[in-house]
Amino acid sequence: MAFDYDLFVIGGGSGGVRAARVAASDAGARVGLAEASRYGGTCVIRGCVPKKLMVFASEYAPTLADAAAYGWQVEANGFDWPGFRAKLEAELDRLEGIYRKMLAGSGVETFDQRARLADPHTVELADGTKKTARHILIATGGWPVKPEMENAEAALTSNEVFHLDELPKSMLIVGGGYIACEFAGIFNGLGTQVTQYYRGAQILRGFDDEARGLVAEEMQQAGVDLHLGTNIIAMERDGDGLRVKATNGTERTFDQVLFATGRAPNTAGMGLEEAGVELGRRGEVVVDEYSQTSVPSVYAIGDVTDRLNLTPVAIREGMAFVETVFRGNPTPVDHASVPTAIFTQPEMGTVGLSEEAAREQGPIEVYCTSFKPMHTAFAGRADRVLMKLVVCAETRRVLGCHIVAPGAGEMIQLAGIAVKMGATKEDFDRTVAVHPTMSEEIVTMRAPVRTG
Known part of the structure; x- marks a missing residue:
């Protein structure tokens, strides 16, 4: 059977783009790629990059105070959120443009629309067009999830938090993972009154106990109002804010509420199970050590597999996939001792x-x-x-x-x-x-x- 492509990638994030680009430019494969949103994925558009820039911005307040202690005469006139946001969005546009140019320069044909698996060798695009490929790579990443409760849609997730029209005076962050704790530090540093609820006994579950304990202490000392063993019971609109009832017996109104309560593999409505691809309990694509699914022609990398959800790991998985499939060098992915x-x-x-x-x-x-x-x-x-x-x-x-x-x-x-x-x-x-x-x-x- 003659295929339209040697490889078709669904997902234009860091892992999918790297696999597509290397397969096309280095291995000489005919490659197509579909992305329904923006190129660069979670890391570039709504994750690592904008978050780290916000971290940089938020750290200047204590730096200015330190400068005065070191003898500098400094004056802080407050944080210009609209000015920063405009520059941040321009930077993300620039980076997305780089991703598009890299794909085009490698000879990858791109489709700016959603794609789903029609069968083990066929991808169906949102406009109904079907493309066949010898190999298909699923690289659709993850997506924030909100708790199932009334008015949950009124709260933010990490997807929307970068695009607020104005800096909130008060914010409740729900969650205790690294995303919740990072944004608690960011908004606290920018001048927002930050309250954080986490239902567990200590933040950053899964990390070293002594280390996460010190992080929690330092966050509180810096001004984050952290409540452990605490969760939301109910939430409703209260004027321009959100009134929240918590398990600790309090009822308070916040300008914004941010749910950082986890991410799920982005596999819904993609036709994976219908095509025979096994999914796990959380909707993750089940793969072997070579990122191959239960369907031999279909592979998956990155957060959609829910192995080790880090951008550099997704890129490594993409490179190992190319080595395995297009260079005849079976290369398992090493997930041990990842810094x-x-x-x-x-x-x-x-x-x-x-x-x-x-x-x-x-x-x-x-x-x-x-x-x-x-x-x-x-x-x-x-x-x-x-x-x-x-x-x-x-x-x-x-x-x-x-x-x-x-x-x-x-x-x-x-x-x-x-x-x-x-x-x-x-x-x-x-x-x-x-x-x-x-x-x-x-x-x-x-x-x-x-x-x-």
């Missing part, structure tokens, strides 16, 4: 196992220190940072590294190389400290604080 950063304030960088996960695997030693960094201590701030290594007691390998500090994301990228290579605690010890820095503590901790 990542949570852009809370302060940041958290982490790679490898948490203390709790490592302890379940065998005897460990924990090296940890928490202190006031020179920069903010001199300015009179009480901020604390944390440096932590989790070490296997038998092999001496560093199983996990956890940093809570300004710039933790930059630090963990480099520490991640050592952990991925299997460095031992003695390898860290043999490394000379860079002084005076916060990160030098990673190589100067000599005695464990806990064993077990």
Whole structure:
């Protein structure tokens, strides 16, 4: 059978675009790609990039205060949200344009419309056109979910929060994951009165307990009104705001409510199950280690598979897919010891196992220190940072590294190389400290604080 394409990709996010571009330019494949929204996906349009720019913007308030403490005469006249938003949207337009140019330059044919799977080798576009392909790649990412409750539509998700007409004076953020905590820091830094409800016992579930505990303490010290073990019971419109009744017995009105209560794989209405593609309990596409689905001609990468939902991981999965399918080099995706950063304030960088996960695997030693960094201590701030290594007691390998500090994301990228290579605690010890820095503590901790 003659196919229209060697590969058809559904989804124009980071993973799908990388797979399409490399398959076309490097492997010489005939490639088509359909995207119903904007090119760049969650990361570029409504995730990592705009969020990080907002983090940068929100961090200038304490920086200005620090500048005065260091002898600079400064004057802050408030934050210009409309001016910032216009510049932010222009930057996203620029980045989307780059994605489109990269695809066109690689010879990928693009379709700006929704696509669904018609059968194992056929994609149906929204206008009814059908395209056949030897291989089909599902890369449709994830989508924010709201709790099922009355008036939920009145609340924001992370998709809409970048496009507010004005900066709210008060905001309730519901959720305790990294998205909720990052936006709590952002809006608090921009001058909004931020309240955060999380139904669990501590924010950032799944991360190292000691590290997430310090993040929670520092967030509260910075002004975030954090309520743990608390959830929404009811919500209704109250003038221009939203009146919220909570499980802690309070009723309050907020200018905006942001639900950061999770994301679901974006598979609804795509014809996947009808075509024989197995989906998991949350709607995720079930794949093997080579990203192949239950239908041999159909593959899936990125958040739609709900494996490790990070942009660089989706890109790695896309590259491994091309190696496997178009270069005849079966390449499984390695999801072990992936470094990542949570852009809370302060940041958290982490790679490898948490203390709790490592302890379940065998005897460990924990090296940890928490202190006031020179920069903010001199300015009179009480901020604390944390440096932590989790070490296997038998092999001496560093199983996990956890940093809570300004710039933790930059630090963990480099520490991640050592952990991925299997460095031992003695390898860290043999490394000379860079002084005076916060990160030098990673190589100067000599005695464990806990064993077990």
